[in-house]
Amino acid sequence: MATIEHCLYCFEALSASLEKRTPMTLYQVQTSWAAYPKGLDEEDEEEQPELESSDSSPPSDNESGKPSSSLPVPRNPTLERLSGPSSGTSTPASSSSSSLTPSTNNTTPSSSSASFVPIGLHPRRSSQRSSNITESPLFVTWNTVSSNQKSLRGCIGTFEPQPLNSGLSSYALTSALQDHRFSPIRLSELPSLEVSVTLLTDFETARDAMDWELGVHGVRISFYARNKRYGACYLPDVAPEQGWDKEETIVSLMRKAGWGGRREKWSEVGDLKVVRFQGAAESVGWEEYRAWREWVEKGEEKAK
Structure with missing residues (x-):
């Protein structure tokens, strides 16, 4: 599955390219993120009442390194808005899609825009998924986020397995x-961007055009x-986000491919051949990337 580190690496690749500097490697990003002080996340918040109600429990260190207190901790509205990892399947009404490109035989989605509920600024989070995957088919999607709108800004991927250290940066x-x-x-657009990474798995030839499950499978047709x-x-999250049933999804795919026949x-x-596949996306916005990158830069300065 895609991870926060994969998304940070894509942002790093693009930012470094536009800033004319050498990017960090995927390994460096993963190692750095593991050491990055992330503060409280959802799991910590859920455990907090138990810590507060136990008078006999000794103070313990939280993830930020600060001693926890037995006094009640004020609720943070930002924490209460946190809905977990921002991904194509969990962010309400986000939109992404993809189609084959003639020149490269890779796939790219059609342009789309949909309203969504922004989660706003949130505590720096630990990766909710561990991944030992080193090679995978993948898609990298860039979205522009402004006010209550998320708009597709670019998306290209491949169904051929790619080494993640080179494939993610290349497709980013x-x-x-x-x-x-x-x-x-x-370069000036970076602060308005969000990146989403999807690693594709479980490719299966469907028996017919309806032999797949909404919200579970992505669909590739020819x-x-x-x-x-x-x-x-289409990636797995597209049909649910658009509110389509299976037939509407297939017809939309055919339209995207260039078919102009009657519905x-x-x-x-x-x-008509249909291949179904799976893949859970992970997303990271510019603010989260920039906070982590500034922490990295401070560490580099101290090391000099």
Whole structure:
């Protein structure tokens, strides 16, 4: 599964490229994030009442290194808004999608925009997922976040397994700078961005166009029409975010691929093949990336 570290690494690759500096490696990002003081997260908050109600429990150190107190801790509204890892499946009404690109045989999604509930600033969090994956098919999605809107800014991925240390940085830059539907992302845009990483797993050939589960599977289709083969795909979170049923999802995919037939005729195209797959996304916004990066820079300065 994708992790916070994977997202930070994508931000690092793009930021370093635009700033003309050498980026950190994935290993350096992972090692740094493990040492980064993250403060309280949801799990700590849930355990807090037990600590507060126990008069006999001795003070213990929390993750930030500060002794905990037996006195009641004021509630932090920011903590109460925290909804866990920001991902394509847990952020309300976020949107991402993808389709095959003729020039590279990779996949890119169509442009989309949807309202969502921003979680705002939140405590620095520990990674909610551990991952020993070193190679995987993947997608990197960039979104512009402003007010109550999240808009697609670029997304390119591949179904071929990629070493994560090179694949994530490569597709982070490709999706940010070479998605033909958008102008290249500029340095001044970084503070408005969010990055989402999806590692794809469990590819299976479906029996038919309906042999997949909403909210679980992403779908990749290919078919013939007018002596031409078409293809497109959606990541697992797209259909639920758009409120589509299975048929609406397939028809939308066919439209994205370039099919212009009548909707009721969708099942009559030739050699319709469907591959289903899974993949949980993880997302990180600029503020979280920048806070971590400033901590790294301070450490580098002290080491000099």
